[in-house]
Amino acid sequence: MKLTLKVWRQKNKEAKGEFKTYQADHVSTDMSFLEMLDVLNTSLIKKGEDPIHFDHDCREGICGMCSLYINGHPHGPLQTTTCQLHMRTFKDGETITIEPWRAGAFPVIKDLVVDRTAFDRIQQAGGYVSVNTGGVPDANVIPIPKKVADEAFDAAACIGCGACVAACKNASAMLFVSAKVSQFALLPQGHAERKERVEKMVAQMDAEGFGSCTNTKACEAECPKGISVTNIARMNREYLSAMFTNYKVEVGGGGD
Amino acid sequence: MFCKSLTSIFGSHQKFPNNMKWVIDLFTSSLGRKLIMALTGLFLISFLVIHCTINAMIFYNDNGETFSHWGHFMGTNPIIRTLEIGLVAGFLFHIVQGLMLVKSNSAARPVSYSVAAPPPQSTWYSRSMGLLGTLLLLFLIMHTAHFWIPNRANQFAHGEELPLYSKMQDVFSNPLIVVLYVAGCVSLFWHLLHGFASAFQTLGLNHQKYNGLISFVGTAFSIVVPLIFALMPIAIYLKWIN
Known part of the structure; x- marks a missing residue:
């Protein structure tokens, strides 16, 4: 052709x-x-x-x-x-x-190459689970219902390509960030740091200069991995609850 | 930008009490600004219910007696008048925040695409809330200039309300005004059709058990309320009500 x-x-x-x-x-x-x-x-x-x-x-x-x-x-x-x-x-x-x-x-x-390190910086801000040293725990010790594991896996299917940003009329990164927030928020391993995580990731997303979501759902339709906008609603819940309830501990932990 | 204007009000973040800094952080964040849009939007939706219900009293066709009774209550009751301050604030927050979001969202894409083909799953009105909102703002300016502003000005100057029912008859005798009001209602329909459900998504209220209900109520509300509003100038112009 x-x-x-x-x-x-x-x-x-x-x-x-x-x-x-x-x-x-x-x-x-x-x-x-x-x-x-x-x-x-x-x-x-x-x-x-x-x-x-x-x-x-x-x-x-x-x-x-x-x-x-x-x-x-x-x-x-x-x-x-x-x-x-x-x-x-x-x-x-x-x-x-x-x-x-x-x-x-x-x-x-x-040409057609863009700098997507903004996504890396958002991930580095909180898109991880802190793993402390110690023996490897048995994977089956922590009970996780199948449907929760599936839902977390669906969010984790995000490959961070940036199609959501490209598709959004506001160049918003909320589908990406919400997928990364969700994959941890859904699982018990991610619970411990969920408030700090969402606060830091959203703050970094804003600092990078992405636009705001106006729920046009163009991101979901264009995402090659079919990440759903229900993740954005979850991120909104996570963020609002973190902002209203999270607190800082100003003194040491009583160790000395 | 909002952050900068707040910083100029409070001097700097440091001068603001540290334990309250989170409030500034929340309402200057992208998600916090969306929250303001959602909450004020839902508040304005609740206002539309009251406004529409009371104005629909003209359809009793009793020479405006029932309408004037409730209109007088709304215009003079001290509790309602106090709530009205909140309503004006709600409008201002929704409008100012909305316009600022349009500005910052368009700044997030400095170079636009030469070919854009939005997916069919994304509706045109969901992508045009800034435009629809601006049309509604223009409508609101005209509408308040017709009724609310002269009425409150008269109350302030002479302590008496204007005869709103006869004012309606007068304003809606002009066919151009009737067309503009109907156009305002059409804008309101599209704005609500996206805004109602969108507010719930922004609040994080997305649940497979209730999404259908939100969508149904949102669509029904978006049709019924603007339709009743649009019927008012039409009915008066065509003398269905006299």
Whole structure:
């Protein structure tokens, strides 16, 4: 199949970007979207041009590295990751517009590559369970109902790709943050630090400059892992309860 | 931005009592600002119930007798008048916070997409609350200029209420005004259709047992209340009520 590609090219963070049009004349319907770009890049390299920079890693739909805003949709028209999107989804002769994720908190590094370290900083702020030293406890000692484990796992399926931010008209990161808050809040191992966790993660999310959620549900519809907005409601509950009830201990723990 | 304006009021976070800093942190956070929108929104919804019920008294078609009786009660009862201060505050908080959220949310995406195809699961009115709210604000300015402001001004100056029923007849004799009021009610319908259920989601009240109920009540409310409101200028203009 033959395709016309309108691709966002931008030299670096400071440079002004623009769309450049490329012709892809020998595209197989069995190619993944990234493979189609690989072939285009090979031809650009052969011509001595700068290849199109884009993020990718596992190409199995589980790492969250690939991105691309294709024809108005993060990860393209299907609810999957770009690496799992195949060219048979498109029509012969179609014009495909490829843009980077657009968000102030995700600045463009080059072409279609954006800096998503804001997500890393949110995770580092509280998206973990502190594990103290000691023997490994038996996994079955802590009773967790199957449905709770399943619900936590559904939240944990978030791969942190940023499609929610890309899809949201407010560039809000609340689906991502709420998934990370939920996966711990639901499980007993996460209970101990739940209040500090949600406070710190929301504070970091705000500091990064993401927008606010207006419940348009575009994130849920575009998320390649189908993360539900019920997680956002849970984060709201967690946050409000933490803000109204959490307290600081100003003195030492009585150890000395 | 809200944070900065608060800081300018209180000098700095440090000068504000430390044990109350969390209140500032809460209401300047993205989630706290959403909470303000949800709570004031639900409060304004409760106001709509009262406003709609009392105004619907004109449909008794008794030359405004029942309507004027309750209108007089609402306009003079000291408890209601005190609550009215809260209502004005509720409107101001909802409007100011809403406009500030629109500003900060659009600032979160400095470069927009050249192609945008929102998914069908996301409704246009949920993405247009700022626009619908602005239309409602314009309507509110016109509406209060017609009734509430002159009435309260007259009460303040002369200690007497204006004859609101005859004022309604007068205002709604103009077909352009009737069209603008109906357009205001249509904006209110779309605004409520998203806002009602959205407020519950923001409060964290999302539960599979009650989501259906919230959605049903929200949709019914969004249809019934603006419809009754829209019928008032129409009924007066077409002289169904005389």
